[in-house]
Amino acid sequence: MVRAYKHEHIYRHPWDRVTTASWRKFTDPDTPAVLSHVLDVHTLSHRLDAASGCLHTVRSITVRSPSLPFFLRRIIGGEAVVCHCIETSVVDPRARSMEIVAVNASLRGLIEVEERSSYQPHPENPEGWTLLRQDTSIRCKPFKALAAVAEKVEQRCVERFQQNSVKGREFVERICKYLEAESSAAAAGATAS
Amino acid sequence: MGFVKSSPASQCADLRTAYHDCFNRWFSERFSKGKCDKEECVAEWEKYRGCLAENLKEKHLRNILLEAEESYFPNKGHDGSRSCFNHQ
Numbered sequence: 303m304v305r306a307y308k309h310e311h312i313y314r315h316p317w318d319r320v321t322t323a324s325w326r327k328f329t330d331p332d333t334p335a336v337l338s339h340v341l342d343v344h345t346l347s348h349r350l351d352a353a354s355g356c357l358h359t360v361r362s363i364t365v366r367s368p369s370l371p372f373f374l375r376r377i378i379g380g381e382a383v384v385c386h387c388i389e390t391s392v393v394d395p396r397a398r399s400m401e402i403v404a405v406n407a408s409l410r411g412l413i414e415v416e417e418r419s420s421y422q423p424h425p426e427n428p429e430g431w432t433l434l435r436q437d438t439s440i441r442c443k444p445f446k447a448l449a450a451v452a453e454k455v456e457q458r459c460v461e462r463f464q465q466n467s468v469k470g471r472e473f474v475e476r477i478c479k480y481l482e483a484e485s486s487a488a489a490a491g492a493t494a495s
Numbered sequence: 496m497g498f499v500k501s502s503p504a505s506q507c508a509d510l511r512t513a514y515h516d517c518f519n520r521w522f523s524e525r526f527s528k529g530k531c532d533k534e535e536c537v538a539e540w541e542k543y544r545g546c547l548a549e550n551l552k553e554k555h556l557r558n559i560l561l562e563a564e565e566s567y568f569p570n571k572g573h574d575g576s577r578s579c580f581n582h583q
Contacts (some may be wrong), residue, residue: 317527318528319523319527321527322523322527325519325522329515329519345511345543346547346556346559347538347559348518348533348540357526360559362553362559363557386553386556388555388556388559393526393527395526395527396529407556
């Protein structure tokens with residue numbers, strides 16, 4: 303079975319600031335403290351397309367997986383299981399759009415998670431606000447005998463995913479605030495000189 | 496099952512930080528504001544990528560890294576009319 307849910311969030315910050323904050327979400331010095339489930343992030347591909355002006359990036363995000371039932375841990379054999387996610391993004395600065403698709407690369411025999419996010423200027427206030435839309439689907443692929451338990455794992459994954467998603471959005475808000483403070487300080491400096 | 500117990504390529508942490516710092520600055524000050532007159536952070540990216548190519552062991556991630564290299568210049572010969580290089 304597939305569980306799917308949608309989420310919308312309005313950032314009261316302009317698009318360039320929110321997308322900057324979104325990049326920093328996983329690379330900020332505070333990331334290990336705030337998003338403790340994120341263990342490691344690497345950029346695997348980075349390409350500025352000269353024809354379209356779009357930036358294409360692929361990153362790997364290594365996260366601590368939700369705790370698994372005992373017998374699944376035995377099947378998988380790991381104590382602290384880590385899970386690699388692949389995040390592919392396209393940023394079009396002229397259209398002011400940023401699209402991100404994140405999928406899990408690990409444990410795909412058990413579960414498939416896909417999260418699609420888009421950051422766009424908010425239609426009601428395109429210069430001042432940014433709309434984040436997220437569509438998430440989580441599909442468990444159980445062995446027949448394990449179906450009931452798999453469903454519990456799935457539910458746990460959904461809960462964990464939602465908690466982390468909220469943490470991620472809050473952190474982006476926080477980074478936006480300090481980017482705002484930085485840019486007003488820079489503007490004040492420029493006026494003063 | 497495609498997972499490992501330790502984080503991949505921790506040897507590249509410093510090169511990664513140098514690249515991410517450069518990238519974040521470029522993205523916030525230029526690219527996100529539509530001022531992408533030239534690609535920056537190329538040296539930082541090449542050093543970091545070289546380190547990953549040497550040290551990244553996880554097979555799936557490694558494949559993505561190496562595939563990306565092959566398609567690094569896919570747009571040669573395209574009409575550059577929408578190029579952000581020509582817009583500034």
